[in-house]
Structure formats: structure tokens, C-alpha cells
Amino acid sequence: MATKKSVGALKEADLKGKKVFVRVDLNVPLDDNQKITDDTRIRAAVPTIKYLMGHGARIILSSHLGRPKGVTPKYSLKPLVPRLSELLGIKVEMANDCIGEEVEKLVAALPDGGVLLLENVRFYKEEEKNDPEFAKKLASLADLYVNDAFGTAHRAHASTEGVTKYLKPSVAGFLMQKELDYLVGAVANPKKPFAAIVGGSKVSSKIGVIESLLEKVDILILGGGMMFTFYKAQGYAVGSSLVEEDKLGLATTLLEKAKSKGVSLMLPTDVVVADKFAADANSKVVPASGIPDSWMGLDIGPDSIKQFSETLESTKTIIWNGPMGVFEFEKFAVGTEAIAKKLADLSEKGVTTIIGGGDSVAAVEKVGLADKMNHISTGGGASLELLEGKALPGVLALNDA
Ligand SMILES: Nc1ncnc2c1ncn2[C@@H]1O[C@H](COP(=O)(O)OP(=O)(O)O)[C@@H](O)[C@H]1O
Numbered sequence: 001m002a003t004k005k006s007v008g009a010l011k012e013a014d015l016k017g018k019k020v021f022v023r024v025d026l027n028v029p030l031d032d033n034q035k036i037t038d039d040t041r042i043r044a045a046v047p048t049i050k051y052l053m054g055h056g057a058r059i060i061l062s063s064h065l066g067r068p069k070g071v072t073p074k075y076s077l078k079p080l081v082p083r084l085s086e087l088l089g090i091k092v093e094m095a096n097d098c099i100g101e102e103v104e105k106l107v108a109a110l111p112d113g114g115v116l117l118l119e120n121v122r123f124y125k126e127e128e129k130n131d132p133e134f135a136k137k138l139a140s141l142a143d144l145y146v147n148d149a150f151g152t153a154h155r156a157h158a159s160t161e162g163v164t165k166y167l168k169p170s171v172a173g174f175l176m177q178k179e180l181d182y183l184v185g186a187v188a189n190p191k192k193p194f195a196a197i198v199g200g201s202k203v204s205s206k207i208g209v210i211e212s213l214l215e216k217v218d219i220l221i222l223g224g225g226m227m228f229t230f231y232k233a234q235g236y237a238v239g240s241s242l243v244e245e246d247k248l249g250l251a252t253t254l255l256e257k258a259k260s261k262g263v264s265l266m267l268p269t270d271v272v273v274a275d276k277f278a279a280d281a282n283s284k285v286v287p288a289s290g291i292p293d294s295w296m297g298l299d300i301g302p303d304s305i306k307q308f309s310e311t312l313e314s315t316k317t318i319i320w321n322g323p324m325g326v327f328e329f330e331k332f333a334v335g336t337e338a339i340a341k342k343l344a345d346l347s348e349k350g351v352t353t354i355i356g357g358g359d360s361v362a363a364v365e366k367v368g369l370a371d372k373m374n375h376i377s378t379g380g381g382a383s384l385e386l387l388e389g390k391a392l393p394g395v396l397a398l399n400d401a
């Protein structure tokens with residue numbers, strides 16, 4: 001685990017004129033017109049960058065956006081430059097690549113206090129493979145490394161882990177430290193009953209976390225795209241809803257494990273189904289066991305909202321990652337907004353509420369309730385893995401970890 005020493009290391013580092021490779025998580029939601037719909041992750045990255053600017057460092061920012069397969073214009077980081085520049089109060093330069101000669105020239109031209117944003121590091125498949133040669137190329141751009149990408153700290157990728165082997169010192173940024181300080185404390189000894197709410201669409205990467213969560217929580221509520229794999233495992237028809245066919249066996253095991261552990265695992269009893277994946281789809285509420293052929297579940301229904309809300313009343317700590325439905329479409333935002341309101345309400349009554357994840361936080365911001373929560377985390381998967389008790393590779397790789 002990174003300790004206060006890591007921040008000390010950043011504060012003690014000689015930064016004047018030094019090229020600093022800063023991994024940030026600028027994986028923000030964008031709409032169809034490439035407009036940022038929630039800038040939480042950009043704002044969260046600002047304190048470390050401003051500190052580096054103020055100390056005369058030459059800042060090379062690196063991030064991913066989405067899960068592109070190769071170079072994909074839709075996943076370019078260019079639309080973020082105006083907002084980043086505005087927040088930093090300087091003109092941020094943008095590179096068309098993240099390695100190579102053009103990037104080296106732009107780095108060489110950086111003045112003290114200047115900021116260069118590299119293009120999406122996931123445009124190279126070597127990033128997620130944690131390819132050492134690619135990590136070396138990234139590292140060759142700079143003199144030292146700062147990891148402030150808490151949201152990606154659970155990934156052992158070239159820009160989060162590999163690069164630390166070639167860049168010393170490698171230290172945590174302020175956001176990384178703040179997240180760890182809060183989350184490690186909050187989840188090591190949570191006030192009980194402790195509930196986790198897991199939804200969203202990253203089923204295959206988050207379903208595995210559920211097994212360990214069953215060791216920690218008293219109540220586990222599942223919604224969003226996560227629920228249909230569990231429905232199908234129980235023999236329900238799911239129409240054209242999001243399902244991970246190869247996780248059906250795991251879902252069955254998890255249902256059994258919850259029972260044997262005495263964990264109350266709750267699935268929505270009703271679902272809002274749609275005839276297409278669109279804002280103007282026809283929709284109706286059906287029982288969980290009654291999803292019609294070729295319809296897809298895009299939100300939890302009113303009965304589920306009621307049951308989940310009543311259950312949450314009894315808790316003392318709640319961690320939530322993953323929206324309950326496709327909240328980006330008004331018609332399917334009801335479940336997510338109701339749960340957000342419930343958590344805000346409970347927070348005022350003294351329940352500890354932690355919301356993590358790019359889209360979950362966007363949903364809570366959208367209804368203006370972020371300020372009511374105890375902690376808004378920039379990491380969804382990362383906070384769940386911390387809660388599991390796992391060491392995060394991006395943190396472990398730092399010098400003072
Ligand atoms: N029933 C569903 N079917 C498909 N996608 C869903 C469903 N419910 C929620 N989602 C989608 O899940 C996405 C967020 O998932 P995820 O990335 O796991 O959350 P976070 O970013 O908070 O960690 C949202 O874009 C939302 O539209």
C-alpha cells in the first residue's frame with residue numbers, strides 16, 4: 001500500500017525543469033458529439049498537475065479513454081484539451097501519439113511548468129499487455145514518474161505498472177493518496193451492516209470481485225447489466241439483455257456461496273425492458289421472470305427500487321459501483337436516480353456512503369447529489385478491488401509502496 005511517504009516523495013522531489021510522466025485517469029464519459037458529460041476525473045487530476053506546474057516541472061500527461069481496439073478517433077483524448085486547459089489556466093499541448101519522434105519533439109519544446117497531453121495510450125495493444133518495450137518507450141520521455149490514476153490502479157498496464165521499472169523515482173500523486181487514505185480506512189473496518197451495490201456494464205471484469213465481496217459484506221445488491229447473467233443462471237429468459245454466457249457457472253456458484261455465508265444477495269424483482277437500445281425505445285415493466293423474447297432489460301423496476309431502499313435503511317456503510325440502468329437515457333435513469341437519492345438521504349442520517357466509478361459518479365453528479373455522499377471515488381473497479389483486500393498493481397509498483 002502506498003503510504004504518506006509517497007506523497008512526501010512527490011513533495012520532496014526535485015522538480016524544477018524535470019520531465020515528469022504523469023499517469024492520470026481521464027477516462028470521462030463523452031456523448032455522441034464528443035462532449036464531456038461529467039468532468040469529475042479531470043477536476044480530480046488538477047491538484048497534482050498544478051503542484052507540478054508550480055514547481056517548474058515539464059508535465060507529460062498520459063491516460064486511456066474507453067477500451068479502443070487500435071487507433072479509434074472516437075476514443076481520442078483531444079476533446080478533453082479545452083476543459084483541461086481551462087481548469088489549469090494554461091494552454092495544454094496535445095500530441096497525436098503517445099510515443100515516437102513527434103512526441104519527443106513536443107516534450108523537448110515543453111517549457112518549465114508546461115503541460116503536454118499524450119494521445120490515448122490504449123491505441124497501442126502493448127499498453128494492456130504491459131509490454132516491456134512499450135513501457136521503456138513511454139519511460140524514455142521523462143525523468144520521473146507520478147501515478148495519479150487511482151481509477152486505473154487495478155490494471156497492471158505499461159503506463160501504470162511497467163513504466164515504473166524504468167523511471168525512478170515513481171511516486172503517488174495527491175489524488176491517488178487521497179483515495180487510498182480514505183478507502184483503506186473506510187473499508188478495512190466498516191461499520192456494519194455493510195452493503196455493496198454492484199451494477200454497470202463491465203460484467204466480466206467485476207463479477208469476479210463478487211466472490212470476495214461475499215466475505216466482507218452483509219448485503220449485496222445487484223443491478224444494471226450485472227443482473228441478467230444471474231437471472232439466466234437461475235433459468236430465467238433474458239431476451240436480448242446483456243449476458244456473459246461464460247460466467248453462468250460462476251453466477252450459480254456465487255448465488256450458492258451467498259446462501260451458505262448468510263449474505264443477503266438481492267437481485268431486482270422487476271425490470272424495465274425496452275424493444276431497442278435507444279433513448280426513444282418502447283418500454284414496459286415486467287417481473288424478473290417475464291422478460292419477453294428480443295426485449296432487453298435497461299433498468300430496475302419500481303418494486304426492486306422499493307425493496308432495495310427498504311433494505312438499505314438497515315445499513316451503516318454502503319459502497320456503490322455501477323449504475324442500476326442505462327441512466328444516459330432519461331427513460332432508464334429512474335432506478336439509478338432513486339438509489340442515488342436513497343444514499344444521499346441515508347448519508348444525512350449518518351450512514352457512510354461511498355460511490356465509485358466514472359459512470360456511477362456521473363450519474364450522481366447528474367442529479368446534483370455528489371456533495372451529499374461521504375466519498376466520491378474516481379475508481380469503480382479499483383475501489384472494489386481495494387475492498388476485496390487486493391493490492392493494486394499500480395500502487396504496489398511505486399517506490400514507497
Ligand atoms: N441493463 C443494462 N444494460 C446495459 N448497460 C447497462 C445496464 N445498466 C447499466 N448499464 C451501463 O453501465 C455503464 C456503466 O458501467 P461501469 O463502467 O461498470 O460503471 P462505472 O463507470 O461506474 O464503474 C453505463 O454506461 C450504463 O449505461
Ligand SMILES: O=C(OP(=O)(O)O)[C@H](O)COP(=O)(O)O
Pocket residue numbers: 025027066067151152155202205356357358359378379380381382
Ligand atoms: O473507468 C474505469 O473503471 P471503472 O468503470 O471501474 O470506474 C477506469 O478508467 C478503468 O478502465 P477499464 O475498466 O477499461 O480498465
